[in-house]
Amino acid sequence: MLARMLRLRLLNAVAPAYFFAATAVTFVLYFCFFLPTIFPSSAQSPTGGCSASLLHTLVFLFLMLNALGNYIMTVRYPAESAHDPAAAARRVVPPPGPDGSDRVDAHYLLDGRHFCKLCEKVILRRDHHCFFTGNCIGNRNMRYFIMFCVHTSCACLYSLVLGVAFLTVEYAISFENPLTFLTLLPLSTGYFFIGGVSGLQLFLVIMLYVWLGIGLVCAGFCCQQVLLVARGQTWCQLQRGTLVESRSPWRSNLRDVFGTRWGLGLVLPVQTVETGSEDAADRKPHTE
Numbered sequence: 001m002l003a004r005m006l007r008l009r010l011l012n013a014v015a016p017a018y019f020f021a022a023t024a025v026t027f028v029l030y031f032c033f034f035l036p037t038i039f040p041s042s043a044q045s046p047t048g049g050c051s052a053s054l055l056h057t058l059v060f061l062f063l064m065l066n067a068l069g070n071y072i073m074t075v076r077y078p079a080e081s082a083h084d085p086a087a088a089a090r091r092v093v094p095p096p097g098p099d100g101s102d103r104v105d106a107h108y109l110l111d112g113r114h115f116c117k118l119c120e121k122v123i124l125r126r127d128h129h130c131f132f133t134g135n136c137i138g139n140r141n142m143r144y145f146i147m148f149c150v151h152t153s154c155a156c157l158y159s160l161v162l163g164v165a166f167l168t169v170e171y172a173i174s175f176e177n178p179l180t181f182l183t184l185l186p187l188s189t190g191y192f193f194i195g196g197v198s199g200l201q202l203f204l205v206i207m208l209y210v211w212l213g214i215g216l217v218c219a220g221f222c223c224q225q226v227l228l229v230a231r232g233q234t235w236c237q238l239q240r241g242t243l244v245e246s247r248s249p250w251r252s253n254l255r256d257v258f259g260t261r262w263g264l265g266l267v268l269p270v271q272t273v274e275t276g277s278e279d280a281a282d283r284k285p286h287t288e
């Protein structure tokens with residue numbers, strides 16, 4: 001039980017470091033390798049190359065800054081019942097589950113509130129504990145978390161496309177055959193050990209798979225979260241099998257989470273819900 005908690009706490013510390021390392025690597029690869037190679041400032045088409053380069057840089061920065069901005073917002077507005085002293089007073093360590101396990105989501109329900117062992121807080125409308133942000137996703141930061149997933153997914157898939165373009169231009173690797181992507185990693189690894197492929201090329205190939213993996217996982221996770229929000233339910237409820245039909249229509253559920261200015265949230269990592277109405281939504285009784 002103790003070893004499991006230690007593992008989870010270690011994961012809670014390693015996952016954000018992994019996220020920042022992957023972000024830093026993506027920035028370096030884009031500005032030091034992709035941009036100068038794919039869009040060289042050629043003398044033949046100075047304006048065309050320059051405008052394409054500028055356009056791609058703007059798209060890249062837009063996606064990356066929105067992902068980082070929403071990451072910061074997710075951490076800055078943690079989900080908890082901070083305005084509910086009664087819930088804080090009931091902050092006790094929950095007993096182990098029926099099977100004696102001490103799982104990270106072994107929360108208990110108390111008036112619709114959940115206890116997270118890693119955050120050691122009573123969380124309002126807890127959805128799950130996100131290891132990459134190191135805190136719980138719930139009532140206040142769900143909107144930022146979903147936007148974080150959207151922009152991270154787009155940024156990863158966009159980086160994947162640029163990475164493929166870079167390998168094509170720099171190393172003349174053709175991706176016309178769909179099977180190329182499947183055989184790229186084993187072949188590159190083999191050639192690396194016999195000295196036929198540089199360390200940078202192997203690292204780039206690995207990054208292609210990392211971007212593809214993160215991009216697809218974030219996209220799938222985002223779709224699932226939006227569906228749950230529209231149904232007025234949380235991942236916690238889904239895991240516990242306590243799914244009930246929401247009494248509110250899906251539009252109202254989405255508005256509760258994303259606010260009326262949800263369109264602004266798609267392009268800027270800003271608050272889209274008035275603080276007053278958010279507090280009112282927190283005080284709403286929740287049906288389990």
Ligand SMILES: [Zn+2]
Pocket residue numbers: 116117118119120128129130135136137
């Ligand atoms: Zn938590």
